[in-house]
Amino acid sequence: MKAVCISKANTIELLDVEEPTIKQENEVKVKIKRVGICGSDMHIYHGTNPLATYPRIVGHEVTGEIVKTGKDVNRVTVGDHVVIEPITFCGECYACKSGRPNVCKEVSVFGVHEDGGMREFVTLPEKQVHQVDSEIEWDEAVMAEPYTIGAQATWRGNVKEGQTVFIQGAGPIGITVLKMAKLRGATVIISDFTNERLALAKENGVDHTINPKEVDSMTKINEITNDEGANVVIDAVGSPQTFELAVEVASPAGNIVTLGFNETPSSIAMMHITKKELTITGSRLQTNQFGKVVELINTKQLTHNGLVTHRFHINNVKEAFEFIEKNPDKVRKAVIEFE
Ligand SMILES: NC(=O)c1ccc[n+]([C@@H]2O[C@H](COP(=O)([O-])OP(=O)(O)OC[C@H]3O[C@@H](n4cnc5c(N)ncnc54)[C@H](O)[C@@H]3O)[C@@H](O)[C@H]2O)c1
Ligand SMILES: [Zn+2]
Ligand SMILES: [Zn+2]
Structure with a gap:
């Protein structure tokens, strides 16, 4: 399958990598539909994000469709449209115990500290996906993380x-x-x-x-x-x-x-x-905001309303990053699409 990898600063590659498989019964496999390109992805590309390590598959603004579930998965099912909550945390430290896992001392952000969603398929624990109504357009769902x-x-x-x-x-x-x-x-x-x-x-x-x-x-x-x-x-x-x-x-x-x-x-x-x-x-990342945001997207109280201005196929990802770099005045939000 295709995956967008920033192998080192200023080097972006479209790789052919092995498709991931479900390894734990609490995991789901998601076929990715859209990934937003964020300022922080541009920083990883330019080598100016001190938190990122290389090589890195970027992408933390991610939406897609569930194609497989482990035996213990019960909140979502095959065919569900989902958005990905891009953080994992230790659950033990002071911040986690204070209900603020977004500032956990070991917080790991999908697409920054670990490989993210700019690839055709990902697997991850079901607690990291939130279901979006299937009639919501992918261009709307992909905005969940920025919201x-x-x-x-x-x-x-x-x-x-x-x-x-x-x-x-x-x-x-x-x-x-x-x-x-x-x-x-x-x-x-x-x-x-x-x-x-x-x-x-x-x-x-x-x-x-x-x-x-x-x-x-x-x-x-x-x-x-x-x-x-x-x-x-x-x-x-x-x-x-x-x-x-x-x-x-x-x-x-x-x-x-x-x-x-x-x-x-x-x-x-x-x-x-x-x-x-x-x-x-x-204010860093988010705590417990996905539920509320998805509800606002599902009820169409939150719509991108002109924010998504550019779409690039994954095959043209280099062009996408170059375009954003050269046209900051034209691009509001650019997204990578997969079909
Ligand atoms: N804390 C978080 O969780 C989090 C998440 C994402 C981004 N960020 C941060 O949020 C900030 C904004 O991100 P973005 O993607 O919208 O960046 P952006 O660069 O696209 O937008 C910043 C805007 O600020 C304007 N600006 C610059 N100086 C200004 C000034 N003195 N007064 C008024 N406007 C001014 C620029 O013209 C630009 O339009 C960045 O610092 C980014 O690192 C934080
Ligand atoms: Zn972002
Ligand atoms: Zn913690």
Whole structure:
């Protein structure tokens, strides 16, 4: 079968590998239908993801159909359409015991720390698959994992109806955060340097947009919120500057959520945090968000709505990675298809 392998930085190969077989009775075999290409896959490709090891079959945004099940599998059956939950964890450490296995000290992400879904078939424990209604299109189902990132960030930020939420960055992640914040009933402001991305945010229900090249974010937010500030600020850019701005524009009693993995320190005055009693939380991957997200996909409350812009056959995967690299303005989400 075909598998997309990043053998080392900047080298992507379409390999012919042996088809996997079920080894444990709790496993299912999935015929892959679509795999989304994420910013982090591009980082693995460029050798800039410190967590990834090589050679690596990438792909953590994965949907497909069950073609075989082990004897102990009882939640899903052959023919079911599923999305894959891409994390495994130890179950023993403090984070796992606190119900936060996504930050387990031994967390392993499918397609990052271990081989992922960009191949024709995978086998994995049934607890890692979630059933999606079979009438849902593959292009919708493949967005489940990115939506869980938005679901986690809005859960970590405790986004509620009536609040004003400021999202920095209208890339794919900012847009998934936007969708989840709107479903939670918030008024949402989003910023981005690219007007094309702000236009996509408008198509996805944002209430106010800011291009920081054209207007001052702080002034605009004060104007919108009657000088109160944003009740929740979610940083979907991840630069030292966006983190600094988050602390400044948050309202008293506000929450700040970081999503970025930037190692460069920000310069933040403690005074803002103490005086306004801010809560600052990180948000990484997801905990228990797949069930809710799949329900929202099944009931068509979550639709990609213009996010999936490009499809490439697995045979043309090199072309796909090159295209995304050269056309960041055109590509919102590109997916690999298999049929
Ligand atoms: N924590 C997690 O679980 C998780 C998961 C996926 C991605 N991420 C992180 O989320 C971030 C966003 O991911 P993405 O795929 O959407 O990235 P992206 O690069 O496609 O989008 C980022 C957007 O931010 C905009 N931007 C840059 N500087 C800005 C600024 N100062 N103000 C406003 N907008 C600005 C860019 O124009 C771009 O449109 C990245 O840092 C990524 O590492 C985190
Ligand atoms: Zn991703
Ligand atoms: Zn653990």
